[in-house]
Each structure stands twice: as structure tokens, then as C-alpha cells.
Amino acid sequence: MARRPLRIVLAEDSALLREGLVGILERAGHEVVASATDADELVAAVRADPPDVVITDVRMPPGHSDEGLRAAAAIRREQPALPILVLSQYVADAYLPALMDSAGTAGIGYLLKDRVGRVADFLASLDQVVEGQTVVDPEVVRQLLARRSDDGPLAALTTREREVLALMAEGRTNGSIAEALFVSDAAVRKHVGSIFAKLDLGDDHDRRVSAVLTYLRG
Amino acid sequence: MTSATRTSPVWSAVGGNPVRLVFSPWPWRSLAYLLSGAVVGLVSLVGFFVTIGVGVVTTPLIIGLFILGSLPKLGAMIAVVERRRLPFVLGDAAAPEPSDTPWWRTPRDAASWRALGYAVLLALVLWVVDLLVAVLVVTFVVVSLLSPLLAHFDTVGMLWWQLDSTREAVPFAIIATPVGLVLGSYVLTVLAAAQSSLARILLSPREEELEARVTELRRSRIELVDAFETERKRIERDLHDGVQQRMVALTMLLGRAELDVPEGEGLALVRQAHSEAEAALADLREVVRGVHPRVLTDLGLGAAIREVADRMPIPVRVDVSLDERPPAQVEAAAYFVVSEGLANVAKHAQARSAAIHARRSGDSLVLVISDDGRGGATVGEGTGLSGLVTRLDALGGTLTVTSPVGGPTELRMESPWHVDR
Numbered sequence: 001m002a003r004r005p006l007r008i009v010l011a012e013d014s015a016l017l018r019e020g021l022v023g024i025l026e027r028a029g030h031e032v033v034a035s036a037t038d039a040d041e042l043v044a045a046v047r048a049d050p051p052d053v054v055i056t057d058v059r060m061p062p063g064h065s066d067e068g069l070r071a072a073a074a075i076r077r078e079q080p081a082l083p084i085l086v087l088s089q090y091v092a093d094a095y096l097p098a099l100m101d102s103a104g105t106a107g108i109g110y111l112l113k114d115r116v117g118r119v120a121d122f123l124a125s126l127d128q129v130v131e132g133q134t135v136v137d138p139e140v141v142r143q144l145l146a147r148r149s150d151d152g153p154l155a156a157l158t159t160r161e162r163e164v165l166a167l168m169a170e171g172r173t174n175g176s177i178a179e180a181l182f183v184s185d186a187a188v189r190k191h192v193g194s195i196f197a198k199l200d201l202g203d204d205h206d207r208r209v210s211a212v213l214t215y216l217r218g
Numbered sequence: 219m220t221s222a223t224r225t226s227p228v229w230s231a232v233g234g235n236p237v238r239l240v241f242s243p244w245p246w247r248s249l250a251y252l253l254s255g256a257v258v259g260l261v262s263l264v265g266f267f268v269t270i271g272v273g274v275v276t277t278p279l280i281i282g283l284f285i286l287g288s289l290p291k292l293g294a295m296i297a298v299v300e301r302r303r304l305p306f307v308l309g310d311a312a313a314p315e316p317s318d319t320p321w322w323r324t325p326r327d328a329a330s331w332r333a334l335g336y337a338v339l340l341a342l343v344l345w346v347v348d349l350l351v352a353v354l355v356v357t358f359v360v361v362s363l364l365s366p367l368l369a370h371f372d373t374v375g376m377l378w379w380q381l382d383s384t385r386e387a388v389p390f391a392i393i394a395t396p397v398g399l400v401l402g403s404y405v406l407t408v409l410a411a412a413q414s415s416l417a418r419i420l421l422s423p424r425e426e427e428l429e430a431r432v433t434e435l436r437r438s439r440i441e442l443v444d445a446f447e448t449e450r451k452r453i454e455r456d457l458h459d460g461v462q463q464r465m466v467a468l469t470m471l472l473g474r475a476e477l478d479v480p481e482g483e484g485l486a487l488v489r490q491a492h493s494e495a496e497a498a499l500a501d502l503r504e505v506v507r508g509v510h511p512r513v514l515t516d517l518g519l520g521a522a523i524r525e526v527a528d529r530m531p532i533p534v535r536v537d538v539s540l541d542e543r544p545p546a547q548v549e550a551a552a553y554f555v556v557s558e559g560l561a562n563v564a565k566h567a568q569a570r571s572a573a574i575h576a577r578r579s580g581d582s583l584v585l586v587i588s589d590d591g592r593g594g595a596t597v598g599e600g601t602g603l604s605g606l607v608t609r610l611d612a613l614g615g616t617l618t619v620t621s622p623v624g625g626p627t628e629l630r631m632e633s634p635w636h637v638d639r
Contacts, residue, residue: 014463020470027474064455065516089462090503090512114499117469117492119477 006030006130011042011056011068012087021055021116028123038062039071046075050082053130057113058088083107083129087116088137109135109171128171135171156198164191226308228411236400245403248410249356251307252348255413258303259345262296266341293334297421300336304421307414329423336420344413351409355402362394439612440637443547446609447510450550454510462506465499514553518543523556523574530560535573544583545637551609552576552585552631555617558602559587559629567591567627578635583615585631593625603629613637 008025010032012018022032033051036042038061046054054075060067072084086109109129115137116122125135157165160181167177178188231244239245269285269292276282361374368374369387381387423431472492479485506512514522520538527534543549556574563572569591576585597603597619607617615633 014459014467016463016467017470020467020474024470024474027477059512089458089466090507113466114469114496116466117473117496119470119473122473 006052006126007033009034009036009042009045009051009054011036011039011054011060011071013037013057013059013061017057017113024116024119024122025055028119039067042068042071043074046082047078050079053083053085053126055085055087055126058086058090081107083109083132085109085111085126085129085135087111087113089113106132106134110137110140111135112137112139125171133171134169136169138170141166141169157195161191161195161198164188165195168192226411226415228307228309228407228414232404232407232411236404239407240399240403244407247306248406249352251303251410251414252352252406254303255340256345256349256352258296258299259340259348262292262337262341263345265292265296266338290330290334293337294330296337296340297333300340300417301421304414304418307410308418327427329427332420336417348409348413351405355398355406359395359398359402362391362398365391365394436612436614440547443551443609443612447547447550450510451515454506454512457502457506457509458512462499462502465495465502469495469499508557510550511553514549519549519552519576522553523576526553526557526560527574530564530572532564532569533571534560535571537574538576540576540578540583544633544635547613547637548583548615548633548635551606551613551615551633552583555585555603555606555610555629555631556587558606562595562603563587563589563591563627566595567593567625569625569627581635583631583633583635587629589625589627591625591627592623593621593627594623595619595621595627595629 008030010018010021010025012021012035018035018037022035025032033049034045036045042054042056042060054072056068056072058066058068060071069086072086075082076084084107088110089112107129109125111122111125115125128135163181164177167180172180174185174188174192178185181188228244228248231239231242266289269289273282273286273289276285361368365374365381365387366384369381370384374381374387379390381390469492472488472495475488476485476492479488511522511525513525519540520536523538524536527536544552560572560574563569567589569589572587572589574585574587576583578584597607597617603617603619610617610631610633613633614637615631618630619627620630621627
């Protein structure tokens with residue numbers, strides 16, 4: 001996919017990581033228009049000059065708990081279409097509902113900080129978020145997959161369908177899912193259709209994200 | 219009088235066979251106790267007299283006030299001596315030391331005032347009674363034994379009897395000496411027992427003081443748990459804000475280097491270094507989570523337990539419904555019980571599934587971990603659970619394992635919801 005230079009607001013309280021992130025983003029041709037070191041600064045910077053995408057740490061001063069998430073939710077309430085990529089140091093899916101529920105669906109990413117080191121993957125995920133997709137860290141998805149829900153809409157899915165759904169949650173295309181599962185594109189399309197049917201998701205173009213969200217909430 | 223007093227050997231001797239009492243060491247011990255008590259009492263009287271006298275005289279010079287103020291210390295000093303004397307009569311039922319503080323650093327508490335009261339009582343009344351009774355008894359027995367001899371020289375007056383000759387005195391001596399011995403033994407022993415029991419009661423820490431000490435002990439243990447918890451959090455924070463950040467920064471640097479280093483052996487090395495750094499980071503994340511999980515602090519017990527459950531290789535049903543968060547120490551203890559309990563399930567139980575229930579029951583947190591494994595588990599035996607038992611104990615909670623061979627195993631934790639200090 002063709003990358004265009006993005007205007008980014010970055011929130012990260014550790015100078016070390018902030019510099020690393022700025023280095024990676026600028027090398028990719030993006031522009032970090034503002035970097036914030038706490039949640040209030042982040043919200044103020046986004047208000048002052050809305051960027052193309054916000055990248056924020058979960059844990060931020062002053063409380064060092066989930067201020068970054070809460071700032072992200074506040075930003076989305078004001079600008080529902082603004083893509084946000086959240087970086088976390090922990091593999092904790094417990095943070096996801098807070099992010100997803102308050103911040104809507106499209107254009108949300110939740111990645112482990114380790115992932116940033118895989119520069120190409122990280123930049124691709126960033127692009128996907130900007131394009132309005134939902135991207136969740138494979139590690140977190142694996143954890144979610146391990147959770148067996150006895151009830152809920154996901155109970156109706158087959159193992160293979162869950163696998164497909166998990167890969168969709170990572171923001172993958174049908175082609176890349178087919179590659180990962182060693183099946184044909186047609187088979188993936190069939191599974192995706194079946195998932196949509198079982199989860200009773202209409203026919204709108206956003207249903208891929210809806211399916212993922214249902215999965216995450218399951 | 220407490221049961222300990224009644225079961226003390228001297229009281230048993232008083233209640234037992236009178237002949238045996240007379241020939242037992244108790245009358246002699248009692249006599250020694252009373253006579254030494256008379257000495258202590260006399261010395262105490264002099265001590266009080268001198269202290270109060272000097273104190274009153276020098277009061278205009280201010281120093282007298284300090285001397286008078288030292289009266290409780292004098293009481294404490296006498297109490298120390300008296301406590302030493304108690305085992306002589308009471309044996310193991312003697313008064314325990316109320317505290318480890320020496321008498322010269324006596325606190326102004328109820329125990330000190332009771333000790334002073336006892337010392338005054340000893341100095342003014344008890345020693346006189348002791349001396350009088352001891353002298354009377356000894357004199358009566360000795361005189362009645364020797365009355366045939368004494369009557370030969372002079373008239374012997376004994377209580378209501380007038381003995382003018384040896385002939386009169388012999389039957390008297392034959393009857394009065396054994397009666398005097400038995401009665402005297404009883405009088406001496408009962409008096410010594412009664413007085414030592416009184417001393418024991420006045421010089422022992424009272425129940426509320428013991429309770430206060432227990433409370434203090436509990437508080438210090440909870441403080442220890444707190445300190446432990448704070449330290450864990452500090453280590454977690456240090457690792458997170460220090461080492462982990464640097465490792466992440468390192469992987470970012472290596473990621474950038476991969477883009478800039480030209481294809482070849484150099485790039486292969488950079489990629490290898492990157493993989494190693496990522497593996498180290500993953501290990502470090504596990505360590506940090508083991509030290510103190512961030513999710514527990516941020517989102518509470520339910521979320522943290524679900525996270526542990528998600529990492530289990532077998533399905534774990536989590537049913538945590540708590541309307542509010544318990545105190546941090548209780549939360550942490552519960553989390554580590556779950557974490558350790560599930561680790562044991564994974565290691566030993568050969569279970570197909572497990573379940574965790576946590577709920578509030580009145581003023582307690584009740585947490586149950588059950589599995590359908592082979593059973594036969596116990597707390598201890600090198601499991602990490604024994605440390606948790608100590609920790610729960612400090613909070614006033616319990617940990618019990620029900621695990622018949624063949625299963626199922628149930629690990630049940632109960633802890634007070636509020637940690638009282």
C-alpha cells in the first residue's frame with residue numbers, strides 16, 4: 001500500500017522511547033507535529049492542531065495507570081474519526097474494552113511496544129489504523145483466543161472460523177489470512193461470510209470491524 | 219481467681235491430704251516465702267518512707283518533686299523482686315513479666331500503678347501479717363513441743379491453757395504439737411498461696427493489656443505485609459520504568475539498524491541481536507508480571523485473575539463478582555493465591571478444567587479455586603502456597619486445601635475484607 005506522509009501527535013513520557021519512536025516515524029517520512037509527555041498535554045495538542053493520527057502510551061503521568069487510554073477515549077469523543085494507535089508494555093486484553101467501548105470501532109490500534117521494533121510491521125499497522133481498520137496485537141489476540149467462552153455469540157463459531165476471526169482482528173487482509181492458514185482465498189472468503197452470518201452482522205462495509213469487535217467483547 | 223491459680227501446685231496441696239501436706243515441702247516453702255516477704259516488705263517500707271520523706275522535705279527545691287515522681291519506679295523495682303519470689307510458691311503458674319522494658323524505664327500505664335499499689339500494700343500491711351503469722355505458728359509449735367521441758371522450770375501460758383508442771387504439759391504436748399503442726403501448716407500454706415496469688419493477679423498484665431499487645435503484634439505484621447507489597451511495587455516500577463524501557467528502546471534501535479545496515483553478515487547479526495533482545499524483553503515481561511501485575515493495580519482483582527486464567531493451558535471458568543475493590547493487601551494476597559494455585563493445577567493436578575469463584579460474603583472475601591484433577595494436594599511441601607498462608611495469617615485470613623486422592627481439589631481462601639489496624 002502506498003504510504004503518504006502522516007502528521008502525528010505522539011504521547012510518550014519516556015524520553016528514551018519518544019526519541020526512538022520519533023526516529024522510526026521520521027525515517028518513514030512521517031512528521032511528528034507534537035510530542036506530549038502527559039495525558040493533558042496530549043488532549044491539548046490534538047485540540048490545537050488535529051493530526052492524521054495519534055500514537056499514545058497506555059501508562060502516562062501523573063497517575064501512571066491508564067491515563068493514555070482515557071485521553072484517547074476523550075479525544076475520540078471530540079473527534080470520532082481521528083485514528084488512534086495505543087501502545088502498551090503489557091499483554092493485557094483487560095485494557096481493550098475501555099478503549100473499544102468508549103472510542104468507537106474504526107481506526108483503533110492496540111499494539112505491544114515490542115512490536116515497534118519490527119519497524120516495517122509497525123508502520124504497516126499504523127497505516128491500517130489510519131485507513132480506519134482495527135489492529136490488535138497478535139499476542140493479545142492469542143490471549144483472547146485462549147479464552148474459551150461457553151456462551152455468547154462466538155460459541156457458534158468453528159475452530160477454523162475463530163482462527164480466521166483472530167487474524168482479522170490483527171488487521172489482516174483475506175489474502176494474508178489465506179497465506180497464514182495455508183488455504184485458498186476462496187476458502188477464507190467462505191469462512192468470513194460464515195462468520196458474518198453466524199454473528200448476524202448486516203451487509204455494511206464496516207462489518208469486518210464489527211466482527212472483530214464482537215470477537216473482542218466475547 | 220483464675221483457673222491457673224487453682225491448678226497451681228500449692229493450692230492442690232492445700233486441697234489434698236492433710237497428712238501429706240504436713241510432710242510435703244509446702245509448709246516450709248510457705249514459711250520461707252512469708253519470712254522473705256516480711257524482709258522485702260520491711261525494706262520496702264523503709265524505701266517508701268525515705269523516698270517520700272526526702273521528697274517532701276526537698277519539694278521546695280523542685281528536686282523533691284522528681285524524687286516523689288520516682289515512686290512508681292520504686293514500685294516497679296519491688297514488683298521485680300516479688301515476681302522473682304512467686305515461682306517459689308506458685309511454680310509455673312507465676313506471674314509473667316508484663317513487658318520486656320526494665321523497671322527503670324517503667325511506662326506510666328495501668329500495670330505500673332497496680333505494681334505500685336501492691337508494693338504499698340506489701341510495705342504497710344502484708345509483711346506485718348506475714349511476720350506475725352509466721353512467728354505465731356512457729357512459736358506455738360516449738361513451745362508446745364518443748365512444753366514438758368519448759369514447764370519444769372516455769373509456768374507456760376499457751377493461749378487458753380496454763381501449764382504449771384511437766385505432768386500437765388506432757389499430754390498437752392502430745393495433743394497440741396501435731397494439731398499445731400497441721401493447723402500451722404495449713405495457715406502458713408494458705409496465707410502464702412493467697413498472698414502469692416494476689417501478687418500474681420496484681421503483677422500480671424491484664425487481659426486488655428495482653429489484647430493491646432496482640433493488636434500491636436497484628437499491626438506490626440500487617441505493616442510487614444504492607445512493606446513487602448510496597449517493595450514489590452517499587453521493584454515492578456523500577457523494572458518497568460528502567461530496564462524494560464531500555465530494552466524496548468534497544469529493540470527500536472535494532473529495528474532501525476535493520477533498515478540501514480546493508481544486506482550481508484552485518485545485517486544477519488543485527489537481526490539475530492534483535493531476536494535476542496525481543497526474547498529477553500518477553501522474559502522480562504513475565505518477571506515483571508510475577509513481581510506485581512500492573513493490571514491488578516490498574517483494573518483490580520477480576521481483570522487480573524482473568525488474565526492469569528487466560529494464560530492457562532486448560533479452560534478456566536472465572537466468576538468474580540465484587541461490588542468494590544478490597545484493600546490492596548487483600549487484593550494482592552488473593553491474586554497471588556490464584557496465580558500460585560493455578561500454577562499448581564497446571565503442574566500437578568492433571569486437570570481438564572478449573573474454576574475460580576470470588577465473592578464477598580459479609581465482611582470477608584471468599585475465593586475458591588477448584589479443578590477436576592487427581593487430587594492429593596497439600597499446602598506446604600515446597601509449594602509457594604505456604605508463604606501465602608503466612609501472609610494471609612498476618613491479615614487474619616486462612617487458606618485451606620481440600621484434596622482427596624482422586625480429586626477434586628478445592629483451594630479456599632478467606633480473608634477479612636477490611637484490614638483492621
